[in-house]
Amino acid sequence: MKEDSSRFLPKIPAQPIGYGEAQIILQYLQGREVAVEWRGTLSNLTYHYGGELRGASDSWTLGSVDPTSGTATLLEITRVLGQMYKNGFRPRRSLMFCSWGAEEYGLLGSVEYIQEYVKVLGARIVSYLNVDLAVQGNYTVDVKTSPILFDIIVQAAKMIPSAYDPAGQTVYDKWMNVNRNNMTNEPNMRYGLGSSSDYYGFDQLVGSSNMDIRYTYDVAYHGKLSSYPLYHTSYEVFSMMKNLMDPDFMAHRTIGQLWGVLTLLLSETPVLPLNVTRYTTALMQAMNTLKPKDPTVLDPLRSAINDFGNVAQDFVGRSKSLDSENPYEIRAYNDQLLQLERAFLNPLGQGDDYTDLKHIVYAPAKINQYAADGFPAISDAIVSGDSTEIANQVAIATYFVRGALSTLKEFNNFFS
Known part of the structure; x- marks a missing residue:
């Protein structure tokens, strides 16, 4: 890899260590004595600049929340499904369990894996379920x-008891009580995943349909924090989780059960439980967040989304007449379902240093490379104020929306 193509990677190697190890290393450093305002608080130590060694103890040290809560949940799901396998269970679709390394260094483990096997994953994967951080409340x-x-997430949530709530209350019940969309009378979910965890490569390079679910805190009580207060600090230890965040580990159990049910639904249901009509609403919502000075510039995209909605409705209607005993008919229908998300990938990405941001609808914008944005390339163009670039990006998005709707058409009626 050329240096000028890796400017987003850390230039100085760093290794998080504890205070004890840091004290041993720092006492051997020589060179000029460190200025007072740069000194740490380790006892019986004179701070020197030294050579190229760096001592630190940052938020990655123990991580009882991030990522150990996710790792523990993943291991438990693996154990349970492994026991089911020993008892004769064979999933209809293959299951793969992955524990990635070097996530905090820039998602290196997962992205390197995906880059090596992107063609195989692009042809076969149904969904990636991310369990980086399972419990933050x-x-x-x-x-x-x-x-x-x-819809499949709602279905699974209705089957799982809610943690720390009265008997009989499900995850869905609690969700609707505290985080309901009053316009649709459905639980709130955020569309698009962003780049903050290992789902990034699956979203932007593979084009699978992915999710990230975690247990969280009461936003109404604690306010809209950027994250849980102990995020990436040395206070993320087992005793904190045991005494404060999840004393009976019921939230861990609930998330594990939810992930397990989702895994079984996605792997066992003959016709993949993916609702393409949800994308019609999502596309329109994403477009409506765009605020160009000339709203008519979005008309071609709006027309494409309306056409997408009509084709999506026809596609869902055809599922009702599928011959459940005909595996070829089911396979053809499922293949079309899998192609939809992939059809939103632009091979050129967002250009320049952003070629890996390929998803036209949901990807990080250049002005915020952490969270997902709706139609990010159009959003960036609007920020630039360049009317030619805005029209260009609208045309590109329109092209891919129309390409996506074509994946849902009947094979013998493709050009209609």
């Missing part, structure tokens, strides 16, 4: 997802 679930997974 004990109140309710927080969901980021592809729109077409909305």
Whole structure:
């Protein structure tokens, strides 16, 4: 890899260590004594600049929340499904369990894996379920997802008891009580995943339909924090999780059960439980967040989304007449479902240093490379104020929306 093509990677190697190890290393450093305002608080130590060694103890040290809550949940799901396998269970679709390394260094483990196997993954994968951080509170679930997974998440949430709530209350019940969309009378979910965890490569390079679900805190009580207060600090230890965040580990259990049910639904249901009509609403919502000075510039995109909605409705209607005993008919229908999300990938990405940001509808914008934005390339063009670039990006988005709707058409009626 050329240096000028890796400017987003850390230039100085760093390794998080504890205070004890840091004290041993720092006492051997020589050179000029460190200025007072740059000194740390380790006892019996004179701070020197030294050579190229750096001592630190940052937020990655123990991580009882991020990522250990996710790792523990993943291991438990693996254990349970492994036991089911020993007892004779064979999933209809293959299951792969992945624990990635070097996530905090720039998602290196997952992205390197995806880059090596992107063709195989692009041809076969149904969905990636991310469990980076399973529990950051004990109140309710927080969901980021592809729109077409909305209904299956609701279905699974109705089957799982809610943590720390009265018997009989499900995850869905609690979700609706505390985080309901009053316009649709459905639980709130965020569409698009962004770049803050290992789902990034699956979203932007593979084009699978993915989700990230975690247990979180009461936003109404604590306010809209950027994250849980102990995020990436040395206070993320087991005793904190045990005494404060999840004393009975009920939130861990609930998230594990939810992930397990979702895994079984996605792997066992003959016709993939993906609702393409959810994308119609999602596309329109994403477009409506765009505020160009001349709103008519969005008319071609609006027309394409309306056409997408009509084709999506026809596609769902055809599912009702599928021959459930005909595996070829089911396979053809499922293949069309899988192609929809992939059809939103622009091979050129957003150009320049952003070629990996390929998803036309949901990807980080250049002005915020952490969270997902709706139609990010158009959003960036609007920020630039360049009317030619705005029209160009609208044309590109329109092209891919129309390409996506073509994946849902009947094979013998493709050009209609």
